[in-house]
Amino acid sequence: MSTSTNSPSASATPSRWERLRDSYMWYSFKRDYTAQLCLAVFICMVIAAFASPLLAPTDPYDLAQIDIMSSELPPFWIEGADERYSLGTDAQGRDLWSIVLYGTRVSLLIGFGAVILQALLGVTFGLMAGYLGGRVDTILMRLADIQLSFSTLMVAIVVGALVKATMGSAFYSQYAVMMLILIIGLAEWPQYARTVRASVLAEKNKEYVDAARVMGLRSKRIMFRHVLPNTMSPIFVISTVQIANAIISEAALSFLGLGMPETHPSLGSLIKSGFDYIQSGSWWITLIPGAVLVVLVLSINLLGDWLRDVMNPRLYKG
Amino acid sequence: MIAFLIKRLMHAILVMFVISVLAFAIQDNLGDPVQQMVGQSVPESEREEIRERLGLNDPFLVQYARFAKNAVQGDFGYSYFYREPALEVIARHLPATLELVFAATLIIVLFSVPIGVYSAIKPRSPISRLFMGVSIIGISIPVFLTAIVLIQIFAIGVTVTLFPESTGWGAWLNDFFSTEGNMPSFGRGYDLVNVVGNWDTNLATWNGLQHLVLPAVSLASIMLPLFIRLIRAEMMEVLQSEYVKYARAKGISMRRVYFVHALKNTMLPVITVGGVQIGTMVAYTILTETVFQWPGMGLMFLDAINRADIPLIVSYLMIVGVIFVVTNTIVDLIYGMVNPTVKLTGKPA
Numbered sequence: 001m002s003t004s005t006n007s008p009s010a011s012a013t014p015s016r017w018e019r020l021r022d023s024y025m026w027y028s029f030k031r032d033y034t035a036q037l038c039l040a041v042f043i044c045m046v047i048a049a050f051a052s053p054l055l056a057p058t059d060p061y062d063l064a065q066i067d068i069m070s071s072e073l074p075p076f077w078i079e080g081a082d083e084r085y086s087l088g089t090d091a092q093g094r095d096l097w098s099i100v101l102y103g104t105r106v107s108l109l110i111g112f113g114a115v116i117l118q119a120l121l122g123v124t125f126g127l128m129a130g131y132l133g134g135r136v137d138t139i140l141m142r143l144a145d146i147q148l149s150f151s152t153l154m155v156a157i158v159v160g161a162l163v164k165a166t167m168g169s170a171f172y173s174q175y176a177v178m179m180l181i182l183i184i185g186l187a188e189w190p191q192y193a194r195t196v197r198a199s200v201l202a203e204k205n206k207e208y209v210d211a212a213r214v215m216g217l218r219s220k221r222i223m224f225r226h227v228l229p230n231t232m233s234p235i236f237v238i239s240t241v242q243i244a245n246a247i248i249s250e251a252a253l254s255f256l257g258l259g260m261p262e263t264h265p266s267l268g269s270l271i272k273s274g275f276d277y278i279q280s281g282s283w284w285i286t287l288i289p290g291a292v293l294v295v296l297v298l299s300i301n302l303l304g305d306w307l308r309d310v311m312n313p314r315l316y317k318g
Numbered sequence: 319m320i321a322f323l324i325k326r327l328m329h330a331i332l333v334m335f336v337i338s339v340l341a342f343a344i345q346d347n348l349g350d351p352v353q354q355m356v357g358q359s360v361p362e363s364e365r366e367e368i369r370e371r372l373g374l375n376d377p378f379l380v381q382y383a384r385f386a387k388n389a390v391q392g393d394f395g396y397s398y399f400y401r402e403p404a405l406e407v408i409a410r411h412l413p414a415t416l417e418l419v420f421a422a423t424l425i426i427v428l429f430s431v432p433i434g435v436y437s438a439i440k441p442r443s444p445i446s447r448l449f450m451g452v453s454i455i456g457i458s459i460p461v462f463l464t465a466i467v468l469i470q471i472f473a474i475g476v477t478v479t480l481f482p483e484s485t486g487w488g489a490w491l492n493d494f495f496s497t498e499g500n501m502p503s504f505g506r507g508y509d510l511v512n513v514v515g516n517w518d519t520n521l522a523t524w525n526g527l528q529h530l531v532l533p534a535v536s537l538a539s540i541m542l543p544l545f546i547r548l549i550r551a552e553m554m555e556v557l558q559s560e561y562v563k564y565a566r567a568k569g570i571s572m573r574r575v576y577f578v579h580a581l582k583n584t585m586l587p588v589i590t591v592g593g594v595q596i597g598t599m600v601a602y603t604i605l606t607e608t609v610f611q612w613p614g615m616g617l618m619f620l621d622a623i624n625r626a627d628i629p630l631i632v633s634y635l636m637i638v639g640v641i642f643v644v645t646n647t648i649v650d651l652i653y654g655m656v657n658p659t660v661k662l663t664g665k666p667a
Contacts (some may be wrong), residue, residue, distance in 0.1 A: 144332055149594065149646050150639075154601035158635060161623040162340070165631070248460045252605055255462050256620060267459075275466055275609070284471055290463045298458035305454065 028310050035306040038299040046295055049104040056098035059265065068093045072282045078247075090270070090285045091277050092262075099270065100289050104296065106266040110180045111247040115239060117185025118246075122192020123235065127223045129193065130200025141197070156187040156249050160258040173261035180259055184249050188242060195238050199231040233311040238307035240304030244297045251293055268295040322650075330643040337639045338389060341632040342382050357635075394636070395629035399622070404633040408615060412637075413517040414506060415614035417512045418606065419599050421521075421534035426542050434549025435584075438557065439576060450550075453543035461602050465536035465609040471504035472532060502529045504611050533610045540602055541595055546589055553584045586656060593649025 020026055029035055037253065048055060058065045071093040073082045082089075087096040129140040147155060160183050164172045172179060201314075203209065212222045247267075253259040254268030262273050267289045274286025369375055373384065388395070394404040395417065437446035459467075470476065478495040507529035510518035520526035556562060557580055565575045605618035615634065622630040 149597070150642055151594075151598035153598070153603045154638070157601060157604060161619075161631070165623060165626055165628075244458065251460050252462065255460075255605065256608060257624070271463065272465070278466065278470060279474065281474075283474075287468055287470065290466065294455075294459050294463065296461075298455060299456050301454055 018274070022239070025310050027307075029248065032249075032306055034302055037173045038302040038306075041295065041299045042303065043278055045292075045299075046106060046108060048101060049108050052098070052101035052134050056095070056101045058098045059097045060099040060102055066093050072277065072285070074282075075284050075288070087288055088284050090274065091282070096284065096288055099265065100267070100292055103265050103267045103270050103289060104292060106264065107247050107250060107268070107293070107296070108262055110177060110184070110250045110266065111243050113177075113181035114184035114188070114246040114250070115242050117181055118188045118242060119192055119239065121185065121189040123196050123228070125189065126193035126196025127200055127228060130197040131204060131219065131227060137197075142195065142266060144193050146296050147187070148190045148194075151247075152187045152191075153249060153252060155255065156183050156253060157258065159183050159187065160253050162255075164258055173263075176260050176264070180253060182251055184246050185255070187244065187249070190236070191238060195234050196231055199234055200227055203227050203230050237304065237308045237311055240307055244300040247293070247297055247300075267296075322654075323647075326643070326650075330647075333643060334636060334639055335569050337635050338386060338632070339382070342385055394633035396560055397622075397630045398627045399625050399630070404629040407618065407630060408633055408637055410516045410617045411520070411613060411618045414612060415607070415616060416602050417520055417530065417601070418533055418537060418603060418612060418614060419596065421539070422537035422599060423536040423596060425534060426545055428569045429538075430542055430545035430549055431581075434546045437546070437582065438550045438553030438584075439440045441554065447536070449546065451523050453546050456539060459539070459541040460482035460605075461536055462605045462609050463534070463605060464539045468532050468536055470608070471497050471525065472501040474609075475500075501532055503532050505529065505611060533612050534607050536609070537599060537602055537606045541599065544595065545588070545592065549588055550585060552587050553580060556580045556583050559583075586653070589656065590649060590653055593645055593652070597645045600638060600641060 014022070053059070060066070069084070070082060070089055071091050073085050073089040075088040075096070076083070076086050078088075085095045085097070087100070090096055090099060123146075125140050129137040160179070163179060163183065209222060209226060210228050217226075250259060250266060251268030251271065254266050255272045257272065260266040260269045262269055265273065270289035271286050271293070274282070274284075274289065278286055373381060376384075393403060396402065397404045397407050400407045433449050435462050437443075437449050440446050476495070478492050502525075506518075506520055507523075507525045510520060510526055511522040512518050520530045562575060562580055565579050567574075570579075570584065600616075603614060604620060607614045607616040608620055615637075619631070619634045621627075621635065
């Protein structure tokens with residue numbers, strides 16, 4: 001595939017951009033204002049989150065910049081606000097706007113990391129189960145069944161709790177990001193495995209797989225180079241939903257105190273720390289991170305809805 | 319049928335075995351129990367003696383066998399914190415959780431079926447679109463955030479001063495959007511009625527019901543959108559089927575077609591998914607109970623984790639394992655009953 005971007009018409013091999021422009025996906029995206037809005041919001045949030053050191057007026061991780069005297073200040077539209085803190089401050093006196101930016105970055109990092117881990121595990125196991133069949137299939141799918149019957153959130157909470165109890169709080173909070181990625185990744189791989197297995201079963205008896213086998217290719221190569229590319233569209237669709245789920249799971253774990261520590265908070269731990277002060281009237285400490293979380297998850301979910309309608313794979317239900 | 323139950327029993331035993339090994343394995347890593355039992359002045363030789371007497375020096379497998387033998391007889395050891403058998407502590411907290419799950423399930427069933435059916439029958443009407451939009455927002459709000467928002471609105475109260483006070487309309491709008499916030503949001507209340515044994519119910523008194531409302535609504539809020547969307551999707555598929563067209567062609571009233579012919583077949587997949595989700599609600603009770611300080615199993619479990627109360631953690635995991643296996647089995651049985659084409663003993667779905 002050449003990368004000549006300036007070919008005037010589709011007479012020659014179309015470039016990537018042209019193929020995208022002519023695709024049904026682009027057509028449907030152009031007409032769907034909700035999807036456009038959601039993508040825009042999502043991209044803005046990702047950029048803002050990862051550019052947080054540049055955008056945030058203060059560094060919330062730097063203890064020298066925190067002043068306990070200016071704690072629980074309200075956001076700018078309420079009387080008594082301090083003009084230095086546009087969205088107010090939390091109970092420790094950290095600027096809420098800065099800490100929400102940093103928190104969104106942590107949440108996104110864990111969400112993406114966990115989904116990549118899930119996808120690696122789930123796709124590998126799903127391919128193996130579907131393509132190799134037999135005993136491998138039985139064992140892997142029984143494992144997935146059992147894990148799913150316990151609900152992924154339950155598995156994550158229990159594993160998180162046990163890991164924290166075994167390793168001690170100090171160690172756990174030091175490696176919290178890695179731990180959360182690991183826990184959420186391990187808890188949710190069956191979703192991928194089942195989806196991939198279902199589409200592998202549909203693909204496996206097609207002639208191109210037979211052809212590859214007759215050519216004498218090893219099964220590993222057939223699985224990853226021939227079958228896998230044809231199971232990509234359901235993987236894309238569930239990936240969006242899984243990112244949203246992973247972000248919510250992370251928030252839930254942090255809310256229970258099994259996630260990010262308050263010194264390096266994610267959106268979930270910000271909501272948790274703010275909840276202790278809601279009875280005293282400081283609703284913004286908990287509800288502003290909450291609103292950010294909802295907007296983030298909602299835009300991902302709506303994008304996922306759109307993607308499912310466009311790609312329309314027969315997804316595993318439930 | 320018998321074969322199915324036996325198979326399920328084997329399944330359950332396997333699951334419980336895995337949980338118990340995992341739970342038991344972590345016990346070793348949580349510090350020295352002897353150190354927690356005796357004072358600092360006790361010499362090492364006596365500590366060694368206690369260790370020997372308690373069997374802590376035995377190989378892992380021997381210790382596990384002893385634990386398993388006691389566990390099978392219903393003895394999960396003593397809770398470190400409550401200083402009573404762990405199973406009794408759980409039995410005391412179980413009714414609160416079950417009532418919460420029951421109330422949430424009731425809300426889900428009462429609302430999801432009519433809304434789902436309506437939005438399947440009239441997919442283009444503005445009301446259905448509104449329901450669908452609200453439901454995807456509902457899916458995107460984590461359950462603890464719903465709970466916090468409910469507390470802010472109904473327990474603490476919101477005072478809106480967005481509109482100018484001077485005009486009559488402004489004052490009226492301010493009042494309209496403000497809430498008083500007198501709903502209870504903490505614990506189960508004082509007015510519990512004892513039913514039997516250690517089961518105190520919230521369902522019998524006005525005060526008890528008031529305390530139940532907010533936790534139940536927030537627990538229901540996470541599942542309700544899922545069910546509405548599921549019922550709608552299934553119903554729309556059923557409405558396309560041949561037998562619905564035939565029933566319509568026969569001149570049967572639309573109401574009968576929708577609620578007798580179509581709804582029955584819509585409920586089949588809803589039951590399977592629904593049963594599993596009721597098990598999932600146990601996981602969400604941990605979150606809901608934490609927010610509302612509802613003294614159920616979930617809150618107890620979280621406290622046990624923070625106190626490193628191992629016997630209690632282990633028994634909670636075992637009990638939850640039993641609950642999940644039992645609900646899944648019941649769901650499969652019901653599914654087999656309402657859909658006779660499913661053979662339970664054959665290949666499991």
